[in-house]
Amino acid sequence: MGTTAAGERTDAPERRAEPDSGWGWMLRVVALVAAFAVVAWARSRQVDIPFKDPHGKLFRAKLPDTAMFLLVAVVIDIAVRWLRGRRAWVSGRRCAAAGRRTASR
Numbered sequence: 001m002g003t004t005a006a007g008e009r010t011d012a013p014e015r016r017a018e019p020d021s022g023w024g025w026m027l028r029v030v031a032l033v034a035a036f037a038v039v040a041w042a043r044s045r046q047v048d049i050p051f052k053d054p055h056g057k058l059f060r061a062k063l064p065d066t067a068m069f070l071l072v073a074v075v076i077d078i079a080v081r082w083l084r085g086r087r088a089w090v091s092g093r094r095c096a097a098a099g100r101r102t103a104s105r
Contacts (some may be wrong), residue, residue: 044051093096 041051053059
């Protein structure tokens with residue numbers, strides 16, 4: 001909806017700016033990919049591991065650490081969920097028992 005100079009509303013919708021052509025966002029994506037490639041190449045040179053890691057040196061070193069971290073996270077999640085469920089059950093029983101005691105007086 002638009003308004004006139006006097007502040008009255010008109011029925012014609014306001015004209016919006018034309019959306020960007022496909023080239024604007026495409027250039028931003030290409031720039032982002034190029035920046036990532038430069039940083040990845042520089043980092044691979046710094047740690048002396050080829051960009052392709054042909055023998056899996058980096059992958060083999062990180063796989064056991066990642067698996068151990070995942071296992072620890074799963075065990076912690078199970079313990080927290082078990083404790084929360086137990087607390088809710090105990091709390092619910094206390095509330096029910098307290099309700100019976102106060103209702104019988």
